[in-house]
Amino acid sequence: MHVMEEQPSPLHKLMQTEGFKPFSGPDAIRVYRKSIQRLNMENMDENDLLNAVSSLGVLLETEIALMYALQDQICTRCGKCCTVNKSMRVPKTELKQIAEHVKTSYKKIKKQTRARPRRDGTMRIKRSPCPFYDEECTVYPARPGECRGYPANMLLKSLGGKAEYPSDCEISDDLLVEIAIKRALEEKMHRENPELMIELAEKKKRDLGRLGGMNQSQRLAYLVNRYQKTLNQGS
Numbered sequence: 001m002h003v004m005e006e007q008p009s010p011l012h013k014l015m016q017t018e019g020f021k022p023f024s025g026p027d028a029i030r031v032y033r034k035s036i037q038r039l040n041m042e043n044m045d046e047n048d049l050l051n052a053v054s055s056l057g058v059l060l061e062t063e064i065a066l067m068y069a070l071q072d073q074i075c076t077r078c079g080k081c082c083t084v085n086k087s088m089r090v091p092k093t094e095l096k097q098i099a100e101h102v103k104t105s106y107k108k109i110k111k112q113t114r115a116r117p118r119r120d121g122t123m124r125i126k127r128s129p130c131p132f133y134d135e136e137c138t139v140y141p142a143r144p145g146e147c148r149g150y151p152a153n154m155l156l157k158s159l160g161g162k163a164e165y166p167s168d169c170e171i172s173d174d175l176l177v178e179i180a181i182k183r184a185l186e187e188k189m190h191r192e193n194p195e196l197m198i199e200l201a202e203k204k205k206r207d208l209g210r211l212g213g214m215n216q217s218q219r220l221a222y223l224v225n226r227y228q229k230t231l232n233q234g235s
């Protein structure tokens with residue numbers, strides 16, 4: 001019997017995930033169009049790409065890690081996320097790191113930024129614009145985790161229906177385009193070379209199995225770090 005008949009395709013598996021909700025609407029259409037522009041469609045099946053985009057309602061741990069690693073590389077530093085009227089949650093350790101980065105004391109930075117303690121022990125800093133913004137982020141290498149996690153965190157929430165799509169950030173679509181293209185290519189490979197796909201899936205499983213002693217956030221941090229290293233080698 002042919003291997004393809006025995007193994008559900010990667011997209012099929014994702015779309016059969018419990019609680020799966022397709023990514024749809026104007027944001028999905030835009031991501032789909034951008035993916036077409038990026039891919040050589042002569043060698044691609046349009047349905048694979050359509051399914052890859054609608055399957056973005058479910059993201060795998062490795063894909064989430066890839067998004068975090070990638071956004072660090074492709075952020076244009078346009079500053080749109082730094083000038084919104086919002087408050088930012090900054091753990092004390094991160095505020096201390098920023099103080100160290102700008103060679104000042106924690107006390108002074110607290111005063112300068114009007115950081116206020118929150119009930120959960122972190123600090124609240126208003127962003128409109130952010131006190132570290134001066135035409136660009138002045139503390140970029142030491143910026144808080146909340147900034148490092150943008151727009152991926154918001155994308156994840158929006159795909160789960162818990163937040164608006166972060167359309168003000170110009171790299172949001174690009175992050176999803178990367179994942180959609182990867183999925184469409186995997187689907188094509190599954191048809192053309194199923195044995196290789198099975199081998200790769202096994203390798204991925206073994207790789208993740210080695211991280212068994214880690215909790216979820218340690219595993220994610222490890223994977224992000226690994227992707228960052230790979231991306232840096234490629235750049």
Ligand code: SF4
Pocket residue numbers: 074075076077078079080081082150151168169170171
């Ligand atoms: S809005 Fe997006 S692209 Fe602009 S600085 Fe923020 S994360 Fe980077």
Ligand code: SF4
Pocket residue numbers: 081082127130131132133134136137138139140143144147
């Ligand atoms: S710390 Fe930097 S990246 Fe974060 S909101 Fe402020 S200026 Fe923007």
